[in-house]
Amino acid sequence: MGLLSVFFVCLFFSSAFAVDRGNFKTCDQSAFCKYVIYTVNHYIIIDMLHLCGVQLGLHVKSPVHLLLELYRLQGNMTRVKINELKPLKPRFEVPDVTVKHILSVLSKDDNGVVLSLGAESQRLIVSARPFRLDIMEGPEVLLSLNSRGLLAFEHLRLRKDTNKEEDGLWEETFKSHTDTKPNGPTSISLDFSLPGVEHVYGIPEHADDLKLKTTDGGDPYRLYNLDVFQYELYNPMALYGSIPVMLAHNTQRTMGIFWLNAAETWVDISSNTAGKKPQTDVRWISESGIIDVFIMLGPKPSDVFSQYASLTGTQSFPPLASLGYHQCRWNYNDQEDVKSVDQGFDQHDIPYDFIWLDIEHADGKRYFTWDPHKFSQPKEMLQGLMDKKRKMVAIVDPHIKVDSGYKIHNEITSKDFYVKNKDGGNYEGWCWPGNSGYPDFTNPEMRAWWASMFAYDQYEGSMENLFTWNDMNEPSVFNGPEVTMHKDALHGKWEHRDIHNMYGLYVQMATAEGQIQRSGGAERPFVLTRAFFAGSQRFGAVWTGDNAAEWDHLKISIPMCLSLGLVGVSFCGADVGGFFKNPSTELLVRWYQTGAYQPFFRAHAHLDTTRREPWLFGPENTALIREAVRQRYALLPYWYQLFFQAYRTGMPVMRPLWVDYPKDTATFTIDDEFLIGSDLLVHPVTEEGSRGVTAYLPGAGEVWYDVHTFQKHNGAQNLYIPVTLSSIPVFQRGGSIIPRKDRVRRSSACMENDPYTLYVALSPKKFAEGKLYIDDGHSFNYDTKKEFIHRSLTFANNKIISCITMKITSMSEMIWHANLLIHFQTGKETPVDFEFDSSMSVLTLRKPGMNAGDDWTLLLQ
Numbered sequence: 001m002g003l004l005s006v007f008f009v010c011l012f013f014s015s016a017f018a019v020d021r022g023n024f025k026t027c028d029q030s031a032f033c034k035y036v037i038y039t040v041n042h043y044i045i046i047d048m049l050h051l052c053g054v055q056l057g058l059h060v061k062s063p064v065h066l067l068l069e070l071y072r073l074q075g076n077m078t079r080v081k082i083n084e085l086k087p088l089k090p091r092f093e094v095p096d097v098t099v100k101h102i103l104s105v106l107s108k109d110d111n112g113v114v115l116s117l118g119a120e121s122q123r124l125i126v127s128a129r130p131f132r133l134d135i136m137e138g139p140e141v142l143l144s145l146n147s148r149g150l151l152a153f154e155h156l157r158l159r160k161d162t163n164k165e166e167d168g169l170w171e172e173t174f175k176s177h178t179d180t181k182p183n184g185p186t187s188i189s190l191d192f193s194l195p196g197v198e199h200v201y202g203i204p205e206h207a208d209d210l211k212l213k214t215t216d217g218g219d220p221y222r223l224y225n226l227d228v229f230q231y232e233l234y235n236p237m238a239l240y241g242s243i244p245v246m247l248a249h250n251t252q253r254t255m256g257i258f259w260l261n262a263a264e265t266w267v268d269i270s271s272n273t274a275g276k277k278p279q280t281d282v283r284w285i286s287e288s289g290i291i292d293v294f295i296m297l298g299p300k301p302s303d304v305f306s307q308y309a310s311l312t313g314t315q316s317f318p319p320l321a322s323l324g325y326h327q328c329r330w331n332y333n334d335q336e337d338v339k340s341v342d343q344g345f346d347q348h349d350i351p352y353d354f355i356w357l358d359i360e361h362a363d364g365k366r367y368f369t370w371d372p373h374k375f376s377q378p379k380e381m382l383q384g385l386m387d388k389k390r391k392m393v394a395i396v397d398p399h400i401k402v403d404s405g406y407k408i409h410n411e412i413t414s415k416d417f418y419v420k421n422k423d424g425g426n427y428e429g430w431c432w433p434g435n436s437g438y439p440d441f442t443n444p445e446m447r448a449w450w451a452s453m454f455a456y457d458q459y460e461g462s463m464e465n466l467f468t469w470n471d472m473n474e475p476s477v478f479n480g481p482e483v484t485m486h487k488d489a490l491h492g493k494w495e496h497r498d499i500h501n502m503y504g505l506y507v508q509m510a511t512a513e514g515q516i517q518r519s520g521g522a523e524r525p526f527v528l529t530r531a532f533f534a535g536s537q538r539f540g541a542v543w544t545g546d547n548a549a550e551w552d553h554l555k556i557s558i559p560m561c562l563s564l565g566l567v568g569v570s571f572c573g574a575d576v577g578g579f580f581k582n583p584s585t586e587l588l589v590r591w592y593q594t595g596a597y598q599p600f601f602r603a604h605a606h607l608d609t610t611r612r613e614p615w616l617f618g619p620e621n622t623a624l625i626r627e628a629v630r631q632r633y634a635l636l637p638y639w640y641q642l643f644f645q646a647y648r649t650g651m652p653v654m655r656p657l658w659v660d661y662p663k664d665t666a667t668f669t670i671d672d673e674f675l676i677g678s679d680l681l682v683h684p685v686t687e688e689g690s691r692g693v694t695a696y697l698p699g700a701g702e703v704w705y706d707v708h709t710f711q712k713h714n715g716a717q718n719l720y721i722p723v724t725l726s727s728i729p730v731f732q733r734g735g736s737i738i739p740r741k742d743r744v745r746r747s748s749a750c751m752e753n754d755p756y757t758l759y760v761a762l763s764p765k766k767f768a769e770g771k772l773y774i775d776d777g778h779s780f781n782y783d784t785k786k787e788f789i790h791r792s793l794t795f796a797n798n799k800i801i802s803c804i805t806m807k808i809t810s811m812s813e814m815i816w817h818a819n820l821l822i823h824f825q826t827g828k829e830t831p832v833d834f835e836f837d838s839s840m841s842v843l844t845l846r847k848p849g850m851n852a853g854d855d856w857t858l859l860l861q
Contacts, residue, residue, distance in 0.1 A: 019228055019229050019230055019231050019232050020229070021232070021237070022175075023175075023482060023483060024226060024228070024237060024238070024482050025174060025222075025482060026219050027219045027220060027222075027266055029174060030264065030266070030287075031168020031169070031172050031185075032154075032168070032185060032187035032264075032285070032287045033220070033266045033285055034168075035168065035185070035187070036152050036187050036189050036285050064084055064085070064086070064087075064155040065084070065085040065086065066082055066083065066084060066085060066153060067081075067082070067083050067084070067085040068080070068081070068082050068126075069081040069082075069083075070115065070124065070126070072115075072116075072117050072118055073294070074310075075303075075306065075307045075310055076117075076118075076119070076296070076297045076298070076299075076303065076307065077294055077295065077296050077297065077307050077310075077311075078117060078124060078135065078294070078295045078297070079292075079293070079294050079295075080133065080145065080291070080292075080293050080295065081290065081291065081292045081293075082151075082153065082188075082190075082290065082291035082292075083290040083291070084153070084155055084156065087155070087156050088156040088157070088158070089156060089183070091156070091186070091288070091289060091290050092262075092263075092288060092289045092290075092494050092498035092499070093289065093290055093292065094260050094261065094262050094289070094292065094502070111127065111128050111129065112125060112126045112127040112128045113125075113126045114126075117135070117297075119137075121137050121138045122135070122136065122137050122297070123135075123136050124136075130146075130149055131146055131151065132144060132145065132146050132147055133145040133146065134147075135295065135297070140195075140196075141195050142195075142253070142255065142297065143192060143193070143194055143195075143248075143255060143257075143295060144192065144193040144195075145190060145191070145192055145193075146190060146191060147191065147193045148191045148193065148281060148283075149191075150189055150190070150191040150283055151189065151190050151191070152187065152188060152189035152190075152285075153188050153189075153291070154184075154185040154186050154187045154188070156183055156184070156186060157184055159184060168185075169181065169184055169185050170184055174481050174482070175481070177480065177481035177486065179481065179486050179487040179488050179497075180422055180488045181488070182422075182488070182495075183288075183495075186287065186288040186289075187285065187286065187287050187288065188261075188285070188286050188288075188289065188290065188291050189283060189284065189285040189286075190283070190284055190291055190293070191281060191282065191283040191284075192257060192281070192282045192283075192284075193279060193280075193281050193282075194248045194255070194279060194280045194281070194282070195277060195279050196250055196252070196277055196278060196279070197248045197249070197250050197278065197279065197280045198250070198271055198273050198278040198279075198280060199211055199248070199249050199250065199280075199668045199669070200212045200246055200247065200248050200249075200269065200280055200282070201246070201247045201248075201249070201563060201566055201656075202243070202245050202246045202247045202256075202563060202566050202567050203221055203223060203243065203244060203245065203246050203267055203563075203567075204241065204242075204243050204560070204563040204564050204567060204569075205238075205239040205240055205241040205242065205243075205532075205544070205545075205560065205563075205564070206221060206235075206236055206237070206238075206239060206560075206563075207231050207232065207233045207234065207235070207239065207544075207556050207560060208233070208234055208235065208236065208556075208559065209234070209559055209669075209671055210559040210562050210563060210656060210669070210670075210671035211668070211669050211671070212246070212269055213236075213269070214269050214270055214271045215236060215267075215268050215269050215270075216270055218236070219235075219236055219237070219266075220236060220266040220267050220268040220269070220283075220285070221236040221266065221267040221268075221269070222236060222237060222238040222264075222265070222266055222267075223238060223242035223243075223244055223264070223265040223266070223267065223501065224238040224242065224264040224265070224482075224500065224501065225238070225239075225240055225241055225242055225474040225484070225500065225501050225503070225504055225531045225532075225533075226238050226239065226240065226474055226482055226483060226484055227240070227472065227474050227476035227483045227484065228240065228483075228545070228546070229483075229546065230546055230547070230548050230579075230580050231545065231546070231547075233552055233553070233556050234556075239545060240474060240504075240530045240531050240532075240545045241504065241530070241531050241532035241533065241536070241542065242265070242501040242532075242533055243532065243533060243534050243536075243564070243567045243568070243569070244258065244259040244260070244261060244265055244267075244284070244534065245257070245258045245259075245308065245534060245566075245567040245568075246259075246267070246282065247301075247304060247566055247567075248280065249301070249658060249662065249668065251662070251663045251665065252299075253297075253298050253299040254298040254299065254300060254301045254303070254304050254662065255295070255296060255297055255298050255299075255304065256294075256295070256296035256298070256304045256307065256308060257282070257284075257293060257294075257295060257296075258293065258294040258295075258296065258308060258311065258312075258534070259284045259286070259292075259293050260292040260293065260294065260534070261284075261286040261289045261290075261291075261292065262289070262498065262499050262500065262501040262502040262533060263286045263287040263288045263289050263497055263498055263499075263500060263501070264286065264287045264497070264500065264501075265284060265285065265286040265287075265501075266284075266285045266286075267282060267283070267284055267285075268282070268283040268285070269281070269282055270282075287497055288495070288497055288498050289498060294311060296308060300662065301658075301659045301662055302649070302651060302659075305568075305649070305650040305651050305652065306649055306650050308567070308568055308650060309568065309649070309650030310650075312534050312535040312537070312538075312568060313535055313537065313538040313568075314537065314538070314568070314646060314647050314648065314649070314650045315537045315538075315568065315569065315570040315571060315643065315646040315647055315650075315653075316512075316524075316525075316537065316538050316539060316540060316571075316647065317524065317643060317644060317647035317782070318524065318526060318540070318541070318571060318643060319523075319524045319526055319777060319778045320636065320640055320748055320777035320778065321353040321354070321391060321526075321747070321748045321749060321777065321778070322353070322354070322467075322526045322541070322600075323599075323601075323636055323639045323640060323643065323748070324351065324352065324353035324354070324601070324632070324633060324636065324747065324748045325350075325351060325352045325353060325354075325596075325601050325602075325603075325629050325632060325633075326352070326353065326354040326355075326356060326393070326600075326601060326602035326603070327341065327345070327352050327354070327355050327356065327602075327603055327613070328355070328356030328358070328393070328602055328603060328604040328605075329356075329358070329603075329604060329605045329607075329609075329611070329612075330358035330359070330360070330604070330605065330606055330607045331357065331358040331359065331360035331361060331607065332355070332356075332357060332358075332361075333360075333374065334371075334373075334374035334375060335374070335375055335376070335377065335378075335380070335381045338355060338357075338381055338392075339381070339384065341355060341613060342355060342384070342385065342388070342390070344613055344615055345614075345746070346388075346746060347615075348614065348615040348622055348626065349626060350614055350615070350622075350625070350626045350629055350630075351629060351630065351633050351744055351745060351746050351747055351748075352390070352629070352746075352747065353390060353391060353747045353748050353749075354390070354391050354392065354393050354467070354602075355385070355390070355391075355392055355393075356392070356393045356394075356395075356469065356602070356604070357375075357392065357393070357394045357395065358395050358607075359395055359397070359432050359471075360374075361374070361375050361394060361395070362394075362395075364401065364403075364433065365401060365432045365433035366401050366403065366406050366408065366433065367395070367396045367397055367400070367408065368396065368408055368453055368458070368459050368460075369460075370460075370461050375461075378461030378462070379461055379463060382461075382462075382463040382465055382466055383463070385465060386463070386465045388746060388747065389746075389747045389749035389750050390465070390746075390747050390749075391465040391466070391467060392465060392466050392467070393466075393467045393468065393469050393526070393528070394466060394467075394468065394469070395468075395469045395470075395471055396468050396469070396470060396511065397431070397432065397470065397471050397472045397473070398438065398439060398441065398470065398472065398473045398475060398503075398507045399429070399431040399432065399433065399436035399437070399438055399472060399475065399476070399477075400412060400433075400436055400437045400438070400439060401433035401434065401435070401436055402428060402434075402435045402436060402437055403433075408453065409437065411449070412437065412439055412446075412449075413426070413437075415445075415446075415449060417439050417440055417443060417445070417446040417449065418437045418438060418439060418440060419437075419438045419439070419440045419485070419489050419490065419491060419496070420440075420489065420490040420491075421486070421488075421489055421490070422486070422488040422489065422490065424490075427485070427486070427489045427490075429477035429478070429479055429480050429485065430477065430478040430479040431472060431476060431477065431478055432472070438475055438477075438485065440491050440492070441503060441506035441507050441509075441510055442491040442492065442494070442499055442502070442503070442506055443491070443492065446510075447506060447509065447510035447513070448510075448513075450510040450511070450514065451510050451511075451513040451514035451517055452514065452517070453514065454468070454511070454514030454515055454517070454518050455514075455517065455518050456518060462518075464518075464519065464523070467515065467525070467526040467527070468511050468514075468515065468525075468526075468527050468528075469527070469528045470504070470507050470508050470511055470527060470528065470529045470530070470531075471530050472530065473503060473504040473507040473508070473529060473530060473531040474503065474504060474530070474531045475503050475504075475531075484500070485500070485503075487500070501533050502533050503531065504529055504530065504531025504532055504533065504536070505529075505531075505532060505533040505535060505536045505539070507529065507531070508527050508529040508532070508536060508539040508540055509538075509539050511525075511527045511539075512525040512527045512539040512540055513525075515527065521780070522779050522780060523778060523779055523780070524778060524779065524780060525539075525540065526540060526541070527539060527540035527541070528540060528541045528542070528543060528600075529541070529542055530542075530543065530545055532569065534567070534568070535568075536569060537568040537569045537570065537571070540571065541571035541572070541573070541599075541600045542564060542569050542571065542572050542600075543572070543573050543574060543575065543600060543602065543604075544557060544560045544561070544572070544573070544574040544575070545579075546575075546579045546580065546606075547574055547575055547578050547579050547580070548578045548579065548580040548581050549577060549578030549579075549580065549581040549582055549583035549587060549588075549609075550578060550581065550587075551587060551686065551687065551688050553574075553578055554574075554578075554587065554590060554591050554594060554684075554686050555672065555686040557573075557574035557594065557595075557598070558594070558598075558671055558672060558673075558674060558684070558686075559671040560572075560574065561573065561574070561598055561599070561654055562654065562655065562656050562671060562674055565599075565652030565653065565654050565655055566652060566655075566656070566659075568650065568652075570599055570643065570646045570652050570653040570654065571599050571600055571643075571653075572598070572599055572600055572654070573595065573598045573599060573600025573601055573602055574595070574598070575602065575603070575604040575605070576588075576591045576592055576594075576595040576601070576602060576603040576604070577591050577592075577603055577604075577605060577612055578591070578605075579604055579605060579606050580606050580609070581606075581609065582609050582610050582612075583612070584688075585617045585618070585621050586688065586689075586725065587688070588612065588617065588621070588625075589621055589624045589625060589628075589725060590684070590685055590686065592614070592624075592625045592628040592629065593624075593628045593684060593685065593728045594684035594685075594686065595628075596628040596629060596631055596632040596728070597631075597632070597676060597680075597682045597684065597728070597730065598654060599639070599643075599653050599654050601632055614626070614629075624725060624726055627726070628728065630744045631728065633741070633744045633748065633751070634740045634741055634742050634744055635680075635738075635740055636741060636748055636751070637739040637740060637741055637756060637772070637773075637774075638676075638677070638679075638680070638738050638739060638740065639653070639676075640773060640777075641677075641739070641771050641772065641773040642676065642677045644773045644790075645677075645771075653676065653677065654674055654675070654676055655674065655675050655676075655677075656670065656671065656674060656675070657670050657673070657674070657675055657681075657696070657698050658670075659675070660675060660678050660698070661698040661699060664698050664699075664716075666696060666698070667696070667698055670696060672684075672686065673695055673696065678733065678736070679732060679733045679736035679738055679761075679770070680707075680730060680731070680732055680733070680738070681695070681697065681698075681704060681730070681731045681732075681733070682728075682729070682730050683695035683721070683729040683730075684728070684729075685723050685727060685728070685729070690723055691722065691723060692720055692721060692722045692723055693720075693721050693723060693729060694718050694719065694720050694721070695718070695719050695721055695729055695731070696717075696718050696719075697713055697714070697715050697716070697717055697718075697719055697731065698715055698716065699715030699716060699733075700715060700716040701715065701716075701764065702714075702715035702716075702733065702734055702735070702763070702764075703715060703733075703734035703763065703764060704731040704732065704733060704734060705731060705732045705734060705761050706729075706730075706731055707730045707731065707732050707759075708728075708730070709840070710840040710841070710842050711840075712734070712841075713731070732759065732761045733761060734761050734762060734763040734764065734768075735761065735762070735763030735765075735767055735768050735769070736761050736768055736769070736770055737758055737759065737760050737761070737768050737769060737770030737793045737794075737795065738758070738759045738761075738770060739756050739757070739758055739759075739770065739772045739793075740756065740757045740758075740759060741754050741755070741756060741757070742755075742757050743755065748777070749777070752777070756772070758770070758793065758800075760795050760800065762795065766795075766796075767794075767795060767796050768794070768795040768796075769792065769793060769794045769795070770792075770793045771790065771791070771792060771793065771805065772789070772790070772791045772793060772802075773788065773789070773790050773791075774788060774789040774790075775787060775788035775789070790804075790805045791803065791804060791805055792804075792805045799857055800857070801855075801857045802855060802857075803855045804855065
């Protein structure tokens with residue numbers, strides 16, 4: 001770094017813009033869900049209990065024995081596994097993490113076992129008659145398993161063992177599609193009880209409130225990755241991704257449940273708040289696999305985030321440019337169109353970093369190719385963007401056109417890398433190119449080959465500033481059951497029903513690895529995915545899919561991204577303006593203002609919508625959009641530091657208020673405002689025609705400063721804020737220091753040598769602290785060579801101090817010409833220019849000229 005100073009479209013999309021709920025199953029239409037929910041003969045009682053090291057064997061009143069394995073994991077976690085002791089064939093287990101097995105027995109008798117969980121007051125009680133697990137802390141029950149006796153485990157059997165044929169046991173028909181079940185019914189179920197808890201969160205993806213609702217009398221929440229055409233809001237139907245993680249929170253503790261299963265899963269929630277002590281009961285039901293659950297005991301929210309991160313990994317550390325603004329639509333027509341849009345941003349002084357190409361850029365929707373007529377010179381186009389320090393994303397979907405003249409198809413066929421149908425032939429379905437094959441991304445050899453296709457000599461026309469978008473990776477099969485793959489398709493020895501929710505994760509994994517390999521391991525990837533699973537955070541970003549240009553879709557983007565952040569996926573956003581339909585100018589402006597304060601900031605639109613580049617709605621609206629985008633770019637140093645923290649610790653970047661104020665019950669259901677890190681609170685305007693919003697400012701004894709007016713407000717209050725169309729209500733927490741770059745240019749890379757400004761917001765005790773993180777913004781050198789700066793910034797006793805936080809190398813030559821804005825807000829002895837605005841109590845110090853790699857102190861006298 002240098003100086004710092006900062007043919008199928010009409011067929012599938014011509015109907016009314018609304019999801020056809022009849023295309024997707026309810027619980028009653030899903031045989032295993034209906035069978036397990038309404039059957040009570042899976043009650044299990046232990047006859048004998050065998051303790052062998054860390055394993056407990058259960059002899060159950062059924063034709064088979066089950067094996068219970070209990071593990072105490074480092075970091076205050078407990079793992080519970082239940083499997084058949086001697087199954088007819090192996091049951092699928094999701095590829096796992098390495099864990100340390102530690103348990104000690106405190107007592108044992110015929111009625112059960114008491115096990116230590118490490119902490120002196122924590123223990124696990126295994127009761128034998130009936131089977132139940134209780135996790136205790138002192139006299140309090142934190143969580144119980146099978147307290148309602150709903151454990152179910154349909155063992156593998158031969159078809160002749162079934163005395164009667166029942167609907168859905170050996171094959172299942174939905175509409176015109178039939179899936180065979182060669183192993184018969186294999187569902188599993190277990191219930192969990194949470195005494196003292198009435199607020200649970202997580203299990204994305206659903207277009208619903210942040211706080212999960214009870215599902216009594218209706219369908220449970222469904223986890224099954226599906227291509228849902230303009231999804232409905234406020235219901236539990238499945239969407240594009242599935243992360244089987246639930247968080248439970250009250251004023252005393254935060255806990256998490258990670259149900260490690262990649263099959264179709266339903267989550268039934270009951271809540272009892274009538275008594276003195278509330279309780280939430282949760283039942284998990286999966287079609288196949290084993291019971292494998294991690295119980296994360298917190299007790300703080302940050303503990304649960306680190307516990308989950310230790311199992312599945314943290315959010316990948318993205319390139320700085322990917323935190324800027326992204327411009328996309330289906331589709332930019334040709335190279336001239338791309339050039340014109342790029343120039344439009346310059347002409348209207350709106351910064352952006354990435355322009356995107358959808359499926360029409362490829363030759364007949366053959367991915368890894370370019371349309372020879374519309375994009376005949378891709379390197380010329382990419383070089384033009386590179387000259388302006390900008391980048392491009394092109395879509396690469398995981399359905400491959402069946403075409404003997406297509407290199408990618410021929411190589412996958414020759415290597416036998418396609419998913420198979422139940423009869424052993426290549427599985428084929430209908431998607432954008434027409435008849436398509438589906439690579440088996442569960443196969444490591446297939447993933448390695450796919451990664452190799454991103455090499456510059458394989459992906460012709462690609463350059464180092466071309467990145468990737470994986471769409472349709474649920475996988476989407478237009479003529480398949482529920483618009484996805486048949487469950488009896490085969491991935492090696494495993495049925496698709498076993499691995500369905502992991503398919504999109506593997507696609508993104510292979511694509512990210514391809515980007516890393518093409519640079520010789522030097523450069524960070526950027527990959528956007530629509531489908532995801534637990535662990536997808538390690539490979540890039542996620543967006544909320546095919547939303548609509550409606551106010552309610554703008555509102556729902558907030559709880560949808562908050563839910564994802566709680567379960568590890570910080571890099572989330574929604575299509576700005578709405579994918580379907582045409583937004584009003586007011587809605588478009590408000591969406592830009594909201595999107596500018598969400599982690600992934602991309603505008604996108606459907607092929608049939610009118611063009612909506614930011615300057616097409618009149619100069620006044622252009623100015624409002626420009627200002628929102630510029631606010632995003634000014635805060636890039638803060639966003640970057642937060643993503644570094646998320647990468648290191650698992651803390652969500654965009655988070656609900658209760659994460660930082662866990663004892664404040666007023667925050668527990670708020671999902672129309674949010675925190676960015678701990679120090680910025682955002683309450684977007686999401687109501688049409690709004691003239692004011694009411695924001696809750698948390699923290700008794702704290703203060704919050706309006707970032708636009710510097711006006712100070714006390715915490716622990718509901719504050720009414722009058723708004724106009726230009727308003728974006730944002731507040732900085734008193735006691736914080738936020739680095740910004742107020743000199744905004746055409747892209748993030750163009751701001752590399754510009755000055756930082758520190759916004760120092762004093763607490764009532766006249767104290768403030770913050771962090772500054774700097775690296776080259778794109779490579780892995782921060783990890784491989786420890787080339788970065790991470791400094792602690794403190795204001796106390798009229799001194800501003802910068803000191804080293806973590807080891808740095810090779811970057812101390814960087815010069816920092818900065819402003820210090822002290823309001824809500826070097827050992828040099830030379831005077832510093834300053835201004836003081838008494839009306840706002842803002843002191844501005846100009847260009848102290850300090851070295852970002854050195855310790856320094858500024859004394860205010």
